[in-house]
Amino acid sequence: MLDIRWIRDNQDELDRALASRGQAPRAADLVALDERRRKLVSELQTLQERRNAASKEIGQAKAAKDEAKASALMAEVTLLKERLPQDEAAVREIEAELDGALAMIPNVPLADVPFGRDESDNVEVRRVGEVPHFDFPVLQHFEIGEALGMMDFEAAAKLAGARFVVLKGDLARLERALAQFMLDLHTGEHGYTEVAPPILVRDEVMFGTAQLPKFADDQFRTMDGRWLIPTAEVPLTNLVREQILDDEALPLRFTAYTPCFRLEAGAAGRDTRGMLRQHQFGKVEMVSITTPEQSIEEHERMLACAETVLKRLGLPYRVITLCTGDMGFASQKTYDIEVWVPGQNTYREISSCSVCGDFQARRMNARTRPAGGKSPRYVHTLNGSGIAVGRALIAVLENYQNADGSVTVPDALRPYFGNKDRIARA
Structure with missing residues (x-):
């Protein structure tokens, strides 16, 4: 399996390698799929960070006797906890899709391999x-x-x-x-x-x-x-x-x-x-x-x-x-x-x-x-x-x-x- 990070940095090289094997270009599709994955992962991390921060703020609000703020924060954490499993499932799904796509990409021939069709x-x-x-x-x-x-x-x-x-x-x-x-x-x-x-x-x-x-x-x-x-x-x-x-x-x-x-x-x-x-x-x-x-x-x-x-x-x-x-x-x-x-x-x-x-x-x-x-x-x-x-x-x-x-x-x-x-x- 090829490294998606290598593919991101070497899109033209991958497509040339695929062409030498008689296959259509795939680099752009793989990079686009990885972009979607990275975006979902970033959004999930943001939500997790906000949940952790809000949980700490609840304790601070209660210590300050600010029950209204504590209640609002508790409601926010509840919503975040409800949303996080959905976002985690979305990340798992896009990661599985990317892994599946990468698993179908052949290896890149070495430079001294002769070019040919069959x-x-x-x-x-x-x-x-x-x-x-x-x-x-x-x-x-x-x-x-x-x-x-x-x-x-x-x-x-x-x-x-x-x-x-x-x-x-x-x-x-x-x-x-x-x-x-x-x-x-x-x-x-x-x-x-x-x-x-x-x-x-x-x-x-x-x-x-x-x-x-x-x-x-x-x-x-x-x-x-x-x-x-x-x-x-x-x-x-x-x-x-x-x-x-x-x-x-x-x-x-x-x-x-x-x-x-x-x-x-x-x-x-x-x-x-x-x-x-x-x-x-x-x-x-x-x-x-x-x-x-x-x-x-x-x-x-x-x-x-x-x-x-x-x-x-x-x-x-x-x-x-x-x-x-x-x-x-x-x-x-x-x-x-x-x-x-x-x-x-x-x-x-x-x-x-x-x-x-x-x-x-x-x-x-x-x-x-x-x-x-x-x-x-x-x-x-x-x-x-x-x-x-x-x-x-x-x-x-x-x-x-x-x-x-x-x-x-x-x-x-x-x-x-x-x-x-x-x-x-x-």
Whole structure:
């Protein structure tokens, strides 16, 4: 969430930022709403001050034996007491309206984010690894998995409907091996603390990371009003909500492997075959909590951690910087990593690493105290896929497929796979 005081002082900058995201100007409306709030707050304070002053004057009038004045003052205080609840309710109402309006405003992109309307304007940063060449017809992951007898979409549809999958045998083990490999890498070499968080969370937790209110229709909600997490970013980032940390304790780095749940309401008709776009999927997430001074460097570090996963797996990929029009709501800047998918002859997103500045911290009231007794300020938050396990499984199947229908197990995964080097139909 943006600071209304910053908006008041930077109206043109906000409207330029909104325009870069393809949105209409909002600064004038927000400032006008804040003016109404400030006016009501001022009027309420005046009434409260007058009530307090009149209450004191009553005692003075009585001490002076001026009963007429005391009676008039008592009548005034009675009227003020009757009016104050109405004015307090009006202030609460305008504050809620302003907070609601601010909650729908996206973050302001950093100055070095490329301007653009959609994914066609994203900027490639680099490509890593050689794209494989096959001397046999290349299959897509679902063709490989079904031929192996280990990937069953029909059984999943009977259990849960479309956009689910049942993995069996070595493919189920491959998914588990990928997750364990990633967690061991991030905790053992990259300094992240592993967390096993709840996958059901409250409204305020989803609000803290900006899934609510704007993206409520993209989420699964339970009968008791809680939400299934769309990413472990949600509980991991909220671990510091409503806290004041010390600068010396930062950065904090968390990682978790969780199931994630998304309605994918905006994806109708896209990737209907296979595992690329599902309602339930596994993901290893990375979250960093930093001081404002650390966040830009931490963003580059987080990207490097995610890239290391793909390098160790021997998967070709590219890094792109998202343009202003394709960037997430809470992000100041985002790098996407896209892995090569031979079956589609293209790169597909497998990780997204974002720096959010203090945007989420304001929503969570998460702050840090500098050394020397200075006033607390908001922390900066970052999140990144480290990486999407289901999409990593897709990439391994397609990049390591063999002419006989088997799949070679990458060297990095063999310690988690009983040292087997190949997945084949039994």
